[in-house]
Amino acid sequence: MSKPHLISLSLIPPPMSHVVVAGAGVIGLSIAHQLLLQNSKIQKVTIIAKDFPHDLLTCEYTSPWAGAHFRPYPHKPESWENDAREANYTRVTQQFFEKFAALNPDSTIKFSKGTDFLEAPSKEYLELGSGYNADSLKEFKVLEKLPDGVKFGAEYLTFCLDAPEYLKFLQNAIEQLCKLQNIQLQFVKLTLPSLKYIKELYPDVSLIFNATANGLQYNGSYDPACFKIRGQTLLLNVTQPTPYNRKTITHQSKDGHWTFVIRRSATHYILGGTKQPGDDYPLPRESDTVKILSRASKVFPDLDTSDIIRVNVGFRPARRGGSRVDKSLHEGLPVVHAYGLGGSGFETSVGVAKHALELAGLGRLESKL
Known part of the structure; x- marks a missing residue:
């Protein structure tokens, strides 16, 4: 089993609340970014992924290749509930971007x-x-x-936005927010064999956000859907x-x-x-x-x-059946899942992140529809 290779900074390390984000695509980075914008109680954040925005890009790291724009569609009768939920994610994202882009022109939005x-x-x-x-x-x-x-x-x-540049912007913003809030931060390059392995690496972990592209599970299997x-x-x-x-x-x-x-x-x-x-x-x-x-x-x-x-x-x-954004408990450890967005990652990103934080008791998702 491969050992993690730390590729980024470690700041002031108080032994307190520790959040781990699995996945560094647009969903994982958005969750970390929104967490730091909304919550000042977290003391330690670790993001684990095989690929990061500043790495040499591969086809398996999907987010940088995206066209990255918002294209709506009407709800279908057979998938009404899921379509409505994901549509709300896009509206929440759009509202956030309207204000955020004006204050952060380097975001490329x-x-x-x-x-x-x-x-x-x-x-x-x-x-x-x-x-x-x-x-x-x-x-x-x-x-x-x-x-x-x-x-x-x-x-x-x-x-729309410049996908690879926006991902770099998010990673840099996460670093800056952690510095400002004296939060310990690590970016860990690692292919996780399971979500349970996070507990083995970090016994102090208090919460996992599962933003792995294909739905890595706690026991190491993948979501069959x-x-x-x-x-x-x-x-x-x-x-x-x-x-x-x-x-x-x-x-x-x-x-x-x-x-x-x-x-x-x-x-x-x-x-x-x-x-x-x-x-x-x-x-x-x-x-x-x-x-x-x-x-x-x-x-x-x-x-x-x-x-x-x-x-x-x-x-x-x-x-199949739409994205998964929900919460489960494993050996007393809460895991919030946020994956399966297909080609809608960027347009739903902030809405999904806010929903994930709400499930974790760290934020709130507004309804925009």
């Missing part, structure tokens, strides 16, 4: 118009169902002028003026393929993408790249796709 174009919209879209209407979304409007083949279009206020969705996107360098610096556009064809363009920075844009459940191929596929570019040439004809900086591959950590 930007607000703009979000636009959806659907060639074969479901009944829930056409009827402006719960979660997808002016009651739920800011600046929501159904569009009358539509591209060829599109049967439904709408726009709303959305946000979890599965991976392979995503391939292109990072473009676009130096010419483009309308996409002021809006994100998501287009769904009648055969179900999603094509989207999301601004990441001044000249960098994410063009995607694929949704391939159960596909664990870790390298870029040229055939996927060709298909993405072919679709983009039709739905985004004014987007310059000639300069591809990188082809991204990541595995969205999804879960």
Whole structure:
């Protein structure tokens, strides 16, 4: 069994309350960040993960590859409760980001118009169902002028961010908050064999937040409802003026393929993408790249796709039945689980973190729907 390798700081070490976060994706880092923003009683925080934002990126570390924008959808009858819960996470996140981005421009969070174009919209879209209407979304409007083949279009206020830079920002912010509050902090590079192993490493642990992508369990097994969705996107360098610096556009064809363009920075844009459940191929596929570019040439004809900086591959950590955000007790040790968000990690991140803190008795989740 591998020994942990400490890669970051250890501050003033009082032997008091010790919180461990397992996982350093956007959910794990958001939980730690919100914990430090809301609570001053914690004396020690340890974050354990195989990968951290400042490491060389791998396809298994999904968060840095994300397009990272907010795209809502109407609740489906068969998954109503879960859809409503996760939609509320996104609204809580958006409200937090509105204030936070203004105070922290280096967070890379930007607000703009979000636009959806659907060639074969479901009944829930056409009827402006719960979660997808002016009651739920800011600046929501159904569009009358539509591209060829599109049967439904709408726009709303959305946000996007530069995923890898935002993760680094969160890690740095966690460090700074711990320094200001004299909280002992460790970042530990380790592949955990089980959540129980945390207790063996740190007998003083008082609370675990389980933000492992695929639902690592206390005994070392994984949540059987979890599965991976392979995503391939292109990072473009676009130096010419483009309308996409002021809006994100998501287009769904009648055969179900999603094509989207999301601004990441001044000249960098994410063009995607694929949704391939159960596909664990870790390298870029040229055939996927060709298909993405072919679709983009039709739905985004004014987007310059000639300069591809990188082809991204990541595995969205999804879960059948929806995400798991709940609490369990193991040998007297409380564990709060927060995983299985699939491709919605960034847009739900603050809401999930606040719910996790509420379950731990350390915060409160507001209802925004």
